[in-house]
Amino acid sequence: MTRIVFIGAGSAVFTRQLLRDLLTFDDLPPLELVLHDIDPDRLRLAEWVAQATVRHHGRSATVVATEDRRRAVAGADFVINTVNIGGHAATVTDFDVPESFGVRQTIGDTLGVGGVFRALRTFPFLDALAAEMSELAPDAWLLNYTNPMAMNVGYLARRHPEVRTLGLCHSVHWTVHDLSRLVGVPLDEVTYRSAGVNHQAWVLDWRRGEEDLYPLLDRAIAADPGLRRRVRVDMYRRLGYYPTETSEHSSEYVPWYLHDDAEVERLRIPLRDYVGISAANAEEVEGLVRGGPDVPYVEPPEQAAEYAPQVIHSLLTGTTREIQATVPNLGLIDNLPAGAPVEAPVVVGAEVRPTPVGELPAQCAALNSAFLQVVELTVRAAVEERPELVRQALMVDPNTAATLDVGRIWALADAMVAAHGDLLAPPLRVAVPLD
Template sequence: MTRIVITGAGNVDLTRKILSDLFSAPELAGALRVALHDVDPGRLATAEALARRLDTESGAHARIEAAAARPALLDGADFVICQFDVGGYDALLRDLEIPRRYGLRQTLGDTIGVGGVFRALRTIPEMLALAADMARRCPDAWLLTYTDPMAALCWAVRAGSPLRNVAGLCHAVRDTHALLADLVGRELAEIDFRTAGVTHQAFVLRFESGGRSLYPDLDPLIAGDDDVRSEIYRRFGHYPTESSEHAAEYVPWFLPHESEVRRLGLPVDEALRRGARKLDAYERLRGALASGEPLLAQWKHFEMASEVIHSMVTGTPREVYLTLPNEGLIDNLPPAACVEVPARVDGAGVRPVPIGALPVQLAALNRTYLNVVELTVTAALEQRRSAVYQAVMLDPATSAALPPAAIEALCDELIAAHGALLPPGLRGGRR
């Protein structure tokens, strides 16, 4: 049987999608063992009730267990799906409200920027603990992580643990391909895409049909668009994979300027609204469980973790975009980084597709992003507060808005506010 562990299973919307996919696959009936973990007892109980309901509705005959203690659940695991959120909504609130007092605007605050840096600093210790447990108990298992900031977390796992099989999963590439196909009025199957870069800042390098570029078809359709994605595309020549509210945080040209925020309609503090909607969705799902409402989801596409697991278990070949170690994949990005590329997934495993060199302007944008990522990982692994300051000072949007002394004061205040969620060495003063 295939053993799947979901840690952070209390993120029940994603748990529902993944298990609906796997339980609905007839070739996996009777062949799955699912172990659920969450640090919140209430959410863990909800996730377990959900899993058992989905198993009943699908007739999958899966073996399901749940526990608050994670290590023993990992014994014999083939796949570990990570979707946790260290600190939850309260930590997110601090990441947005404290910088706002310094005059710093953020939209989602989960990738780079000061919010992304501190989300990484909270999460890297937990990721390393999970990776260490896996290295002892299921060293050949795949860690499939949805947790942001993905580029930093995957880099930290590779640099700070013996675990080798780690892949990040993000919907942005798949969603962008669907968006572009829709914009030019074509079916996805008609279009030849090739996309690569870094999670939340990849670029569509090839957008063709019958050997002809579709970019000339796209240009008049978005000529009047005032949004960050279109601005970056027009200036850098390739369409970016991340939404405008995300993409605005990775560059210095938009959020620091009130006129640009208004012109582009950027949703400052959007993460708080999304967080509130997630809390509401959780309560709605609990109500659906209590009322006996059917919960097995029927989706047009498999969830990404489901695709990877299904392909590796059944041998069904797929191309999936994953964040993987840059071992000869993108020539002009740092070898230690983790990059987002297509990968062929089947019964033989995961085989990423080498991209070669990115266009120089795209590599330059990615390297700016990865400077922040590398220093954030350094800060967490070496527990060095000076590297926290340096990561945030090198962040494009933050450095465009604040001088160095204010950045250091902001970091000090966030370190004090997050307290025990951060690596202990960061809490002891300047170093």
């Protein structure tokens, strides 16, 4: 029986999506679906959701729920990680403290102040989980969804290279889906190639047969002034390649927009957007918990798109497919740092084979390189237990550096350390005086 473990299963809405996508496949072997969460109410909800999904699809699968992570991981074939360390309260802190210093954010989960401290909260958990996998499930795959994706995968590669890890995110799929809909071309007629870093990759090639679809996008943008008031359309028009994450995300990874009132207005950037999303997610889960065990099966609104079920299906059945995943840059993108966590095409079937891309366009590589410097300093801060590197990561972060002088950046870092307290590893819970 194949043992699939969901860590952070209390993120029940996302767990439901993963289970629906997984159990849609009718050629899988018998499954043991193991749910783990530290919140007993959320864990109980995840169990109800899993049982409803298994019943609906009529699959050969058993459901196990446990608050004991070691028990969950033991003997796993696949471990899917969706945790959010600190939950909604920590997310609010990631916005409120920087905002008090004048730093604006929209999503705050990938780069910038929010991304750096989300990573620092998550690393101790990842360290423990990876150690348990090495001991109790040494052949398992860790399929990570938790952000900040590049930092988390980079940390795991540095601390636990023995753990087979893929960083999975649906942003490239939905970018191509939405672009194809915009130009009126069915998605199943489209081929594409994308690479870069997670949440800042690039649609390098996008075609229907031999037809380049970028000219159709250019015409759509020219005909619609509203489209030109979006960050990633603005970036595409200036850089020549379309970024693969939303405008809300994309605005945070460059120094051009968020510090400028006029740009925020021109491009309709929704400040603090993720605070509302996070609160709504928490409220939805709480409502489902109150509703009791009769959780209905919910039909997905669109085709299955999550990569973890596809990876599991491919590795179990040998079905070959290409996905996008974050992996170490071992000969994949020539003009990004070797070993850095990059997002690239990966062929999965009987095995997992990342696909070399060559060089990115110089302007795209320049932005990705700046992104990866923040990633590298944050990972090193944790691995080397050097709190000064946390400050230096924020000094080179594009949005933070465009907003604050260096003194204020260090003061902001101290304030974030104090606010998150015990969620951080002990060596990083200190101020760093310059005397």
